[in-house]
Amino acid sequence: MTTAATAEMGAGPKPASRSFFARLLQGDQVAHAITFVAAATILLITTMLVVVLWNNSALPRAKFGLSFFIGRVWDPVSGQFGALPFVYGTLVTTAVSLVLGVPLGLGAAIFLAELAPPKISDSLTFVIELLAAVPSVIYGLLGIFLVVPFVRTTLAPALKHTLGFLPLFQGPCYGVSFLAAGLVLAIMIVPFIVSVSREVLLAVPTDQREAALSLGSTRWESTWKVVVPFALPGVLGSVFLAMARALGETMAVTMVVGNVPDIKASLLAPGYSIAAVIANEFTEATGDLYLQALIELGLVLFLVTFILNGLARLLILVTSQRGGTT
Amino acid sequence: MSGWAGSGHGRYRKVVSYLMLGGTALCALLVVGVLFFILGSLVWKGGSDINLNFFTKLPTPVGVTGGGMANAIVGSMKLLLLASLIGVPFGVVGGIYMAEFGGKVSAFVLQYTADLLNGVPSIVIGIFAYSLIVLRMKHFSAIAGGFALGIMMIPVTLRSTEQFLRSVPVAMREAAMALGASKWKTIVSVVVPAAYRGILTAILLSLARVAGETAPLLFTAFNNRFWSPGWNQPIASLPVVVYTYGISAYEDWHRQAWAAGLVLLGMVLLTNIIARAILSRGISAPR
Numbered sequence: 001m002t003t004a005a006t007a008e009m010g011a012g013p014k015p016a017s018r019s020f021f022a023r024l025l026q027g028d029q030v031a032h033a034i035t036f037v038a039a040a041t042i043l044l045i046t047t048m049l050v051v052v053l054w055n056n057s058a059l060p061r062a063k064f065g066l067s068f069f070i071g072r073v074w075d076p077v078s079g080q081f082g083a084l085p086f087v088y089g090t091l092v093t094t095a096v097s098l099v100l101g102v103p104l105g106l107g108a109a110i111f112l113a114e115l116a117p118p119k120i121s122d123s124l125t126f127v128i129e130l131l132a133a134v135p136s137v138i139y140g141l142l143g144i145f146l147v148v149p150f151v152r153t154t155l156a157p158a159l160k161h162t163l164g165f166l167p168l169f170q171g172p173c174y175g176v177s178f179l180a181a182g183l184v185l186a187i188m189i190v191p192f193i194v195s196v197s198r199e200v201l202l203a204v205p206t207d208q209r210e211a212a213l214s215l216g217s218t219r220w221e222s223t224w225k226v227v228v229p230f231a232l233p234g235v236l237g238s239v240f241l242a243m244a245r246a247l248g249e250t251m252a253v254t255m256v257v258g259n260v261p262d263i264k265a266s267l268l269a270p271g272y273s274i275a276a277v278i279a280n281e282f283t284e285a286t287g288d289l290y291l292q293a294l295i296e297l298g299l300v301l302f303l304v305t306f307i308l309n310g311l312a313r314l315l316i317l318v319t320s321q322r323g324g325t326t
Numbered sequence: 327m328s329g330w331a332g333s334g335h336g337r338y339r340k341v342v343s344y345l346m347l348g349g350t351a352l353c354a355l356l357v358v359g360v361l362f363f364i365l366g367s368l369v370w371k372g373g374s375d376i377n378l379n380f381f382t383k384l385p386t387p388v389g390v391t392g393g394g395m396a397n398a399i400v401g402s403m404k405l406l407l408l409a410s411l412i413g414v415p416f417g418v419v420g421g422i423y424m425a426e427f428g429g430k431v432s433a434f435v436l437q438y439t440a441d442l443l444n445g446v447p448s449i450v451i452g453i454f455a456y457s458l459i460v461l462r463m464k465h466f467s468a469i470a471g472g473f474a475l476g477i478m479m480i481p482v483t484l485r486s487t488e489q490f491l492r493s494v495p496v497a498m499r500e501a502a503m504a505l506g507a508s509k510w511k512t513i514v515s516v517v518v519p520a521a522y523r524g525i526l527t528a529i530l531l532s533l534a535r536v537a538g539e540t541a542p543l544l545f546t547a548f549n550n551r552f553w554s555p556g557w558n559q560p561i562a563s564l565p566v567v568v569y570t571y572g573i574s575a576y577e578d579w580h581r582q583a584w585a586a587g588l589v590l591l592g593m594v595l596l597t598n599i600i601a602r603a604i605l606s607r608g609i610s611a612p613r
Binding site: 127145 | 339340342343344346347349350351352353354356357358360361364367368371415416417419420421422423424426427428435436438439440441442443445446447448449450452453454456457458477480481484508509510511513534535537538539540541544545548565568569572573580583584587590591594595598599602
């Protein structure tokens with residue numbers, strides 16, 4: 001960077017006398033070392049996270065191997081640990097949240113980036129960023145007392161009435177369900193989709209829009225057929241970010257999913273998720289195998305979100321650079 | 327594109343355009359409306375239970391009216407203090423490295439890692455703190471909770487400090503160095519003061535972020551129905567209280583949960599708004 005060039009210029013009035021020792025006395029090397037150590041802690045923490053999670057989940061890995069993820073029975077008393085119900089619940093709730101949240105978030109992002117006057121767009125974006133700051137336990141609270149009753153009394157009967165022929169919407173519904181968790185998660189991930197998608201949409205060069213408009217396309221056609229495809233990798237990145245967040249979300253899901261380790265096709269049935277079982281059973285886990293089985297679930301969560309986030313960041317980076325170079 | 331067909335087709339395309347664009351506006355309104363819905367329902371459900379007792383009394387057993395959450399409020403403050411003792415120095419100093427000393431490659435690697443660490447589910451950070459501290463000490467403690475929150479603060483503070491430092495004009499650094507200042511002197515006396523509003527914003531935003539975290543506290547700080555003297559015992563915190571009261575079976579605990587939720591959300595949103603207000607008064611205005 002430019003600072004590297006200025007470092008040479010800042011060599012002081014008597015460059016000849018600036019031995020390594022002199023520079024050390026001036027403090028630059030010391031400052032460099034200290035600040036580097038502080039920055040490198042994040043590398044250390046990340047490495048330690050992997051090591052700690054890996055070492056503390058050795059027992060179930062040795063005992064169950066990969067069948068840990070296929071087993072359907074989670075019975076701590078008899079020492080049987082099959083994680084499939086949790087994996088299934090995590091995937092289902094995340095899928096529901098994406099189906100609901102992605103169109104909503106993308107729509108809002110398009111409005112904020114393409115249509116709204118800058119002043120309105122900025123203040124609405126501010127509100128949406130505040131929404132992202134709302135603690136997840138608050139979403140859970142609203143989930144328990146507002147979303148769950150709404151699902152039980154209004155949404156589930158309506159869905160059964162109209163789409164009841166699908167296996168997705170069958171069986172009794174007590175409110176706590178995959179659907180309720182998916183609904184709450186959808187609201188939680190939308191702010192992330194909006195803020196990242198808006199950024200990448202804004203990074204699309206103006207001449208792309210102008211070219212489309214000058215060829216006679218309508219405003220929507222220029223947006224949907226030119227701007228969005230141009231920014232697609234970044235939009236995809238925002239979806240991955242949201243997905244990672246939905247997979248790892250703990251409190252809100254724990255409070256509304258029902259916490260029943262069953263695998264049901266119906267979205268109206270209660271279920272469980274990886275993060276929820278860790279939150280509920282960690283402090284009660286008796287015995288090393290039980291505790292380590294929960295830590296292995298944490299390891300899985302960590303690895304999956306790590307990979308998803310890594311992909312997302314790359315996609316967003318690629319898109320914003322593409323916008324910059326054209 | 328074959329957009330030049332008849333005028334009927336042109337009208338159809340225009341209608342589609344208006345409809346879809348109107349749809350996007352509706353999406354934006356809906357998303358923005360959610361925040362006001364959340365605020366509104368918390369005020370409606372919890373507003374009437376916030377009184378002086380709430381801030382000064384300990385929780386009462388089920389069925390006994392009155393009582394408050396003084397211990398949880400103080401507990402949250404103590405946990406945040408511990409968290410900032412870890413998060414602020416490492417985050418800010420590390421941010422200085424990335425903006426001022428880091429080469430292209432090292433800065434990129436650190437940025438990427440920080441972003442990934444930032445995306446790690448908070449419950450996993452809880453397991454981490456549990457394995458490192460609770461397992462060794464053999465009991466839950468404020469220290470373990472503060473450690474978990476501090477770990478979460480580092481990447482957030484680091485990334486935003488870096489960005490605010492980078493927004494300080496290069497010319498200011500060059501001017502200081504041209505006067506013979508060494509690099510660290512330039513950073514300490516010119517660059518950091520120029521970006522102090524930004525750094526303050528970064529710290530406040532990261533505090534607001536961890537203030538609402540519940541999952542990493544469940545098995546580190548745990549919970550406590552009473553005052554928690556010192557730093558070495560289980561400690562109550564607002565988010566955990568909202569959770570335990572929310573999932574309980576008692577009507578008056580539910581009302582307390584709403585009240586605690588309102589206080590928590592108020593604190594978090596206020597911190598966010600203050601942070602941005604500080605920022606909007608100009609980041610590179612040197613004192």
